[in-house]
Amino acid sequence: MPLTRRALLASTAIPVAAPALAQTNPMPTPQPSPSAQAPGFYRYKVGDIEVTAVNDGFATRPLEGFIRNAELPAVQKAMEEAFLPKDRLPITFTTLVLRQNGRVTLIDTGNGDMGAPTAGTWMANFRAAGFDPAQVNAVVISHFHGDHINGLRLKDGTAVFPKAEIVVPAKEWDFWMDEARMNQAPEGMKGAFQNVHRVFDPVAKEVKRYEADKEIVPGLTSIAAPGHTPGHTSYMLSSGAGKLMIMSDVTNHPALFVRNPDWAAVFDMDADQARQTRHRMLDMAAAERAQVAFYHAPFPSTGHIAKEGSGYRFVPVQWSATVL
Amino acid sequence: MPLTRRALLASTAIPVAAPALAQTNPMPTPQPSPSAQAPGFYRYKVGDIEVTAVNDGFATRPLEGFIRNAELPAVQKAMEEAFLPKDRLPITFTTLVLRQNGRVTLIDTGNGDMGAPTAGTWMANFRAAGFDPAQVNAVVISHFHGDHINGLRLKDGTAVFPKAEIVVPAKEWDFWMDEARMNQAPEGMKGAFQNVHRVFDPVAKEVKRYEADKEIVPGLTSIAAPGHTPGHTSYMLSSGAGKLMIMSDVTNHPALFVRNPDWAAVFDMDADQARQTRHRMLDMAAAERAQVAFYHAPFPSTGHIAKEGSGYRFVPVQWSATVL
Numbered sequence: 001m002p003l004t005r006r007a008l009l010a011s012t013a014i015p016v017a018a019p020a021l022a023q024t025n026p027m028p029t030p031q032p033s034p035s036a037q038a039p040g041f042y043r044y045k046v047g048d049i050e051v052t053a054v055n056d057g058f059a060t061r062p063l064e065g066f067i068r069n070a071e072l073p074a075v076q077k078a079m080e081e082a083f084l085p086k087d088r089l090p091i092t093f094t095t096l097v098l099r100q101n102g103r104v105t106l107i108d109t110g111n112g113d114m115g116a117p118t119a120g121t122w123m124a125n126f127r128a129a130g131f132d133p134a135q136v137n138a139v140v141i142s143h144f145h146g147d148h149i150n151g152l153r154l155k156d157g158t159a160v161f162p163k164a165e166i167v168v169p170a171k172e173w174d175f176w177m178d179e180a181r182m183n184q185a186p187e188g189m190k191g192a193f194q195n196v197h198r199v200f201d202p203v204a205k206e207v208k209r210y211e212a213d214k215e216i217v218p219g220l221t222s223i224a225a226p227g228h229t230p231g232h233t234s235y236m237l238s239s240g241a242g243k244l245m246i247m248s249d250v251t252n253h254p255a256l257f258v259r260n261p262d263w264a265a266v267f268d269m270d271a272d273q274a275r276q277t278r279h280r281m282l283d284m285a286a287a288e289r290a291q292v293a294f295y296h297a298p299f300p301s302t303g304h305i306a307k308e309g310s311g312y313r314f315v316p317v318q319w320s321a322t323v324l
Numbered sequence: 325m326p327l328t329r330r331a332l333l334a335s336t337a338i339p340v341a342a343p344a345l346a347q348t349n350p351m352p353t354p355q356p357s358p359s360a361q362a363p364g365f366y367r368y369k370v371g372d373i374e375v376t377a378v379n380d381g382f383a384t385r386p387l388e389g390f391i392r393n394a395e396l397p398a399v400q401k402a403m404e405e406a407f408l409p410k411d412r413l414p415i416t417f418t419t420l421v422l423r424q425n426g427r428v429t430l431i432d433t434g435n436g437d438m439g440a441p442t443a444g445t446w447m448a449n450f451r452a453a454g455f456d457p458a459q460v461n462a463v464v465i466s467h468f469h470g471d472h473i474n475g476l477r478l479k480d481g482t483a484v485f486p487k488a489e490i491v492v493p494a495k496e497w498d499f500w501m502d503e504a505r506m507n508q509a510p511e512g513m514k515g516a517f518q519n520v521h522r523v524f525d526p527v528a529k530e531v532k533r534y535e536a537d538k539e540i541v542p543g544l545t546s547i548a549a550p551g552h553t554p555g556h557t558s559y560m561l562s563s564g565a566g567k568l569m570i571m572s573d574v575t576n577h578p579a580l581f582v583r584n585p586d587w588a589a590v591f592d593m594d595a596d597q598a599r600q601t602r603h604r605m606l607d608m609a610a611a612e613r614a615q616v617a618f619y620h621a622p623f624p625s626t627g628h629i630a631k632e633g634s635g636y637r638f639v640p641v642q643w644s645a646t647v648l
Binding site (some may be wrong): 036042043050083118298299300303304306316318320322 | 359360361362363364366367374379381382405406407408414416442445452453454471502544623624627628630639640641642643644645646647
């Protein structure tokens with residue numbers, strides 16, 4: 001069965017993990033259990049660039065209260081249409097690893113050792129895909145929520161990618177690293193600010209900041225996609241005729257927010273701006289029939305966008321045994 | 325990119341592999357290439373029964389001529405809506421492995437060493453999932469097309485599952501093992517008959533035959549689903565509250581035949597009967613909101629069926645890092 005209530009109740013979600021709420025979940029080591037799930041990675045090509053989707057497990061949120069501007073029965077109906085549970089939403093985490101001319105670039109890092117008990121599988125999957133954290137040349141960050149940045153640094157302070165250049169959105173840096181803003185933030189937001197400092201303070205001098213519409217590493221161009229956070233960034237990955245729109249958190253689960261792009265998740269810091277961004281990006285993806293990747297789509301988290309009714313539909317790619 | 329024309333042109337399809345057309349494709353050994361695809365297995369639970377979907381790669385067919393009763397532009401439109409190529413159809417092969425109380429049962433076996441160059445990955449995936457062919461207790465066969473039975477016996481005659489009881493539909497046995505019928509068969513069908521003899525003759529005395537509506541192994545009940553072949557069989561797998569409708573070849577690719585259940589693939593031996601069976605099974609799945617598995621759906625080949633317009637839609641399950 002896909003996702004039973006029993007199994008989902010066993011997990012909790014802390015997508016924006018604050019240190020005070022961190023759960024005990026040491027970095028996993030591969031367990032060759034005869035009943036284990038297959039390693040959570042999936043490889044595909046974008047022109048000459050090899051892309052590997054690396055899964056970091058999932059977390060669940062109670063459905064009630066998750067969407068600010070929709071009634072629970074409407075949300076439950078969307079879940080039912082997607083054959084998902086009607087009480088809790090399973091949210092997947094999937095990062096991307098790019099390899100080109102021997103250089104390895106990560107886009108976001110997962111929850112590290114600070115996520116839900118059902119998350120934290122990133123390192124095992126990354127190693128199963130044949131990678132080593134010491135070989136990572138660059139880590140590009142889309143925004144500063146904990147489920148995207150906590151993989152950079154363990155709870156004990158260890159830098160996970162010792163040789164990697166860390167590249168972040170300038171707007172995001174300016175927002176979260178502003179001491180005055182942190183001090184004025186409401187209590188519920190302070191943990192998120194503190195977590196940004198935990199991750200970035202030890203390397204603050206070396207962190208590189210990027211602007212919108214810039215090529216960050218060869219083939220990867222930033223697209224300003226604000227709303228979810230002030231500096232939230234999407235990307236266009238291009239190589240030859242190959243293109244991939246990397247959406248980051250333009251939507252949370254596609255079954256809710258691609259189908260209903262006007263719905264606002266509690267994680268969107270500026271709901272109106274996030275909605276405008278979401279429409280603009282989904283429109284572009286549908287018009288261009290571009291392949292897309294979403295951080296929170298079901299693994300392997302890549303597919304296409306079709307217009308449908310007043311919203312859109314996410315059509316997952318057909319899994320290929322051959323790396324195409 | 326999901327499935328490029330270039331990559332697809334490199335492969336050919338022989339879903340009903342006849343010995344005369346067999347291609348050189350020895351049983352693969354796992355290749356720990358740093359650029360390899362993830363192992364093609366996916367585990368889930370149906371009550372107390374552990375189900376493992378094991379992929380055998382894919383083969384492609386030219387789209388032209390594949391559907392008997394639809395014009396090419398209509399078929400191309402369906403492919404376009406699914407973001408699939410407009411000239412060739414990539415057909416996935418995925419078998420099921422059931423484990424319950426230490427007993428291992430296969431449902432169908434894949435192409436063995438007689439499939440397309442892009443198929444034949446079954447054994448590597450089966451081993452990656454922690455299984456050994458010597459531990460298989462039973463192999464249940466849905467019908468006698470080559471892509472379902474060739475995994476039982478290598479080209480050189482070796483039995484792949486030496487200790488397994490082989491269990492086949494009685495109607496399928498009676499049809500394909502009838503010498504008079506083989507001798508009267510048109511030239512284009514003779515290879516399929518000869519292949520059935522190749523696979524089953526050495527064990528003809530030990531093969532067990534099952535009727536419809538019978539429990540074959542604990543929890544697995546046969547459902548007559550004729551049309552694709554005379555004895556083609558689907559199954560209901562039940563354990564506690566868990567249920568899985570195992571469709572076998574009630575449809576070929578869901579993007580074509582779940583969406584358009586009246587379309588007839590060239591592989592359906594009795595197109596009218598296959599159509600009736602398809603409607604009956606899809607209706608049942610939609611009405612019961614049952615989880616389903618299709619042999620030729622995109623890996624991991626399991627999901628649910630929703631009614632939509634005059635047809636249905638296949639909604640894949642959400643991949644889970646935890647075996648649920």
